[in-house]
Amino acid sequence: MTPEQLIFAALALPLAACVACVVFAKQENLRDGLTLIASIILLVTVVTILQQYQAGAVVEASWWNFSPGIAIAFKIEPLGLVFALVASSLWIATHIYGVGYMRGNKEKKHARFFACFAFAIFATMGIAFSANLLTLFLFYELLTISTYPLVAHKETPEAKAGGRTYLGILMSTSIVFLLTAVVWTYVISGTMDFKPGGILTGKTDAAFMAILLGLFAFGIGKAALMPFHRWLPAAMVAPTPVSALLHAVAVVKAGVFSMLKIGVYVFGVDNLASTGASQWLMWLAAFSILAASLIAMQQDNLKRRLAYSTVSQLSYITLGVALASSMGAIGGGLHIVTHAFGKITLFMCAGAIYVATHKTEISQMRGLGKAMPFTFIAFGIGALSIIGLPPLGGSWSKWLLMVGAADAGQQIMIGVLMVSSALNVAYLLPIFGQAFFDGSAKSDGKGFREGLKEAPLLCVLPPCLTAAGCLVLFFYAGRIEEFLAPIVLGGS
């Protein structure tokens, strides 16, 4: 297939899955089977694109103009390809998990759920492959809208309130800040295309550059930079597969990915370094990392704790951009991958615990490890990867970010990253520990653990697979790093 057809397929497959979910709303096996097939073909397609790209082909496509001189265009570059690979491979895992979860948990309106899910993947692919700011913005908004029904899925008052917060924050930040930033960039530089080395160099002064960066950083609400992070915990009312794929991988990663892409291809790393426009963002990201970790420690609801942990981890990537050093940006790119695998494992485990026991609070999970060993071991591996211990993938991205901080001469940021790791240990490991090593729970006499066993296979297998992925990533991180290296080459 030609590159153009491949990009078309990568966009059309999830869309077709979405249509299939609507058409075969009643036949649930057919519907879920078709979606699974689509997700597998999507992964194959993305891998094929990767091969063609590595073989040196220029993979780009544009089918129509938005308005005279501005095209809706797609172009493959390393960062987007990595993001697409992560999203499409995890879609398979989450879809299997989602089928198990939705059926095991007797949730309603499966067809709407899976249709919106597939549409969200479509939007994610669009973001990953976008060749200019307009295309990015277009799919960014589509992603917000298509995930709203998923957040409000349960239709309870809490779900509605969560949905409102979700939509309110994401929509208003993107309309007020991001759209303004996109148009402003266009007016200043006369182009919206992503270019290695950036398009703003020399177009405006440092002070204005900082303002523009601020508009982007706050406008991309999906990156959950404080103080616009509240939608993420609010979105936890959604069924767990949504939290897992969308609010640990696709949506939030779409945010930081956009941030990274804009930092690298619109501003340019060298430009940011020489103008110092990103200094303030670095401090804000550091604050976000620590503050969110501290809040996470106080949460007893497992999903909320994971959500705040996500807020903190996302700021690692924003920090990577703000450091304005090559290693920082590459480390940020790598962290998109490693955090995705780690966090999706944790979320899927949280969902598996819920399906098996209907427990949502951490304090109720003492001693569950004996009954659900696979779930909790997977949880432990995911947690260690998030903390950043070898031999798990998370260690490399954290390492690269620290190197990036050293390159940029920001020793304090190294300290921030280390403190954050310590905080991660403090709020993640006890969950794992008390599941296995808490003897007190045994004698509480309520006997709720009798007859308790693992969640259905479809809910347990996927987190085990992604946990294994965390291990594998440790050995492949070097290749991803090499692959990402070209993104920071100057625009010469």
Next chain:
Amino acid sequence: MMSVVENHAAILVVLLPLLSAPLAMLFGNRHVAYLLSIASSVASFLLAIYLVLLVKDGSVLSYHIGGWAPPLGIEYRIDAANALVLLIVSAMSVAVLPYARTSIKKEIAEKNHALFYACFMLCFTGLMGVTITGDAFNVFVFLEISSLSTYVLVALGAEKDRRALSAAYDYLVLGTIGATFFVIGLGLIYMATGTLNMVDLSERLATMEGNRTVRSAYAFIVIGMGLKLAIYPLHRWLPGAYTYAPSAVSAFLAATATKVAIYVVVRFMFSVFSIQFGFEQDTLKFIFFPFAIIAMFAASFIAVFQVNVKRLLAYSSVAQIGYMLLGIALFSATGLSASLVHLFNHAVTKGALFLAVGAIIYQTGSPMVAHMAGLGKKMPWTSAAIVVGGLSLIGVPGTVGFVSKWVLLNAALEVGLWPVSLMIVLSSLIAVVYVWKLVELLYLAPAAEDSQVTEAPLSLLVPMWGLVLVTIWFGFNADFTVQVSDMAASSLFSGGFGKEAIIMGTEGRP
């Protein structure tokens, strides 16, 4: 035959609907009346497309009625700006008429259907005439044709809700004041220049900036049309008229009437008077600009609290008119182009929304927001249409509303007015509130238990979804609309209306 049609396209576009109106009345049979109306609307629509294609490259067409050369005879003069408006108006007529055929069954007694079609076609004729003519007094004549028939159309809603009568009466009083102001203004410039042909006027007025008669004429004309286009705070007639008129009429008016009025203001400001006049620029700066921004916020805010969904949409229209005026007030070619694009985009969006809401009223019998609870399941297609239209009002990418916002933001930032761009984006957040209020009700609220509501009939769904698809199509692919608007704006700015025109329809005349 073809050459006759081509040569006389400019007059046929107005003449066909004008003829169909009395015929519909004379036949008195609602089926014949409908066929006549839809046939002439389709013909007008096709001719409007033909005209747009002719002027898309920036040329100007001139048609001399009865072969009498201007300035003595009446001239129809077409450039990209009014061709675009002709297209909007005729397309809306084609979309709304098949819908009306079904929807008026529940709103208007059968014996009055022929009257409805006659009035509708007169209204349509008037709007087309106002748009196409190059003669200032002719604008007034057609304006009154459309206005008078509109009053009747609004009043026809009285069979369902008696408040339509007082709404029509309000509209009648305010509309007449507007028309009177307008004609006083025309009288004054006629006195000052001795001509009524627009091109002629612009040549003679060019040197009369200091003339007090000209200034007062200008004031009368702008305020008179300001009433017609519902510039905030002269919008008081609009919510009532849109709320109580029959659904199809609301849709047609919302999509066309104010748009045509805006076109007339633009035409007078840019092509008749010179935009270089100090007093014109003051109008833009001190009247249009602040009131546009107030409208964007105040009217949107009022819309949030409406309990009648048609009234909600009406206030949203007042706010959207604010965006159009803001584009003009930016005083740049891109700003003007943004306004013209929004004319088209908003017409399509609001048309689709009013048709969708009309379908809900047709099925449930209630225009109350609260009664829309849980309809997402019972009327999936109609509800989806409301969602898409609502997203377009907010300006979400993939809908025409985004295109409007994109070009408007571009225009504001291009002239360096970043606070204005901030106002634009902030005000669209209020749209999120009133749109989402509807979305939550439709999809997340439980339906009344004994509710027997079903999906609207196909005859309502097809026109509605036709407009929804246009909303999406031109949201992704705005090449055509932006091009035509850019051409129209640059021609308006450079005085292209008065340039050497291609004279149509001279073949075969003595």
